Amino acid sequence: xxxxxxxxxxxxxxxxxxxxxxxxxxxxxxxxxxxxxxxxxxxxxxxxxxxxxxxxxxxxxxxxxxxxxxxxxxxxxxxxxxxxxxxxxxxxxxxxxxxxxxxxxxxxxxxxxxxxxxxxxxxxxxxxxxxxxxxxxxxxxxxxxxxxxxxxxxxxxxxxxxxxxxxxxxxxxxxxxxxxxxxxxxxxxxxxxxx
Numbered sequence: 506x507x508x509x510x511x512x513x514x515x516x517x518x519x520x521x522x523x524x525x526x527x528x529x530x531x532x533x534x535x536x537x538x539x540x541x542x543x544x545x546x547x548x549x550x551x552x553x554x555x556x557x558x559x560x561x562x563x564x565x566x567x568x569x570x571x572x573x574x575x576x577x578x579x580x581x582x583x584x585x586x587x588x589x590x591x592x593x594x595x596x597x598x599x600x601x602x603x604x605x606x607x608x609x610x611x612x613x614x615x616x617x618x619x620x621x622x623x624x625x626x627x628x629x630x631x632x633x634x635x636x637x638x639x640x641x642x643x644x645x646x647x648x649x650x651x652x653x654x655x656x657x658x659x660x661x662x663x664x665x666x667x668x669x670x671x672x673x674x675x676x677x678x679x680x681x682x683x684x685x686x687x688x689x690x691x692x693x694x695x696x697x698x699x700x
Contacts, residue, residue, distance in 0.1 A: 514539075514549055514664065515613040518606060521550075522599075529602055532571075533593035544585055548572060548637065548663040549613065554597060555644045556656035557605030564601065565652040567592060569645030572659060573638050580634045609660065616664045616673065624671025633662045633674060636681045643688055651691075654684035 517539050524530035524538060532554075539546035555568030571592060578585050587593065640655035658680040665673030 513617055514546055514667070515610055515617055517546065518550060518553065518613065519610060521597075521602060522606065525596065525599070527599070529597045529599040531594050531596050533588055535597060536588065536593075544579075545663045545667050547575060547585070549609070549660045551575075552644075552656040552659040552663075553605040553609045554601065556608060556652045557601045559598070559601045562598075562601070563647075566645045566647070567595075569641045569643070569652070569655075572641030572644065576634050576637045576641060580631065580638070609656075612657070613660060613664070616661060617668075620664050620668035620670040620673050622669040624675075625669050627671030628666060628669055628674045630666065633666055633677070636678055637662055640681055640684060643684055646688075648688070648691065651688070654680060654687060658684055 521530060521535050521538060524534060530538070535550055536547045539550055551568040551572050555565045555572070557564060559565075571588060574589075575585055637659055640658045643655040644652045644659075658677050661673055661680060662677035664670070665677055
């Protein structure tokens with residue numbers, strides 16, 4: 506009997522470490538490698554890259570922008586557009602990829618073990634896409650360590666949508682609210698310090 510369980514994102518992401526040789530895979534190569542796991546698979550990849558420390562590289566801005574770009578297509582239920590050529594052919598430095606995967610793979614493995622179809626009424630795709638768009642915008646902002654919460658929210662929401670898990674979707678939305686609250690708190694703190 507063939508299982509209908511979705512392919513493991515954690516395994517697919519872990520396999521990226523073996524791609525691209527010394528220079529690492531391009532973003533397009535990595536996205537193509539994940540394609541068999543479904544159209545949502547590219548969002549955890551971009552979240553992982555956006556969360557990885559990358560001195561001198563604006564990966565948070567690039568990955569947050571790509572998350573917004575692709576999620577807008579999902580809002581309108583259009584086929585995902587190809588990544589912009591200038592970004593698609595950018596190589597992912599192996600060190601950045603290793604660090605990002607080391608941070609995220611344990612979380613992703615746990616999510617995939619726990620996620621299962623339940624409370625499907627809470628997995629409203631439009632709400633999830635709008636939340637992912639907001640989190641992509643936050644990831645793109647130049648805030649020190651400001652990419653972690655939105656990145657985790659994107660990963661949790663992506664897994665929840667893939668596995669039709671309403672509990673996971675609720676958790677992803679809660680994490681997104683926390684990331685917005687942190688951003689608002691930072692903005693308020695900066696405003697108070699200037700005035």
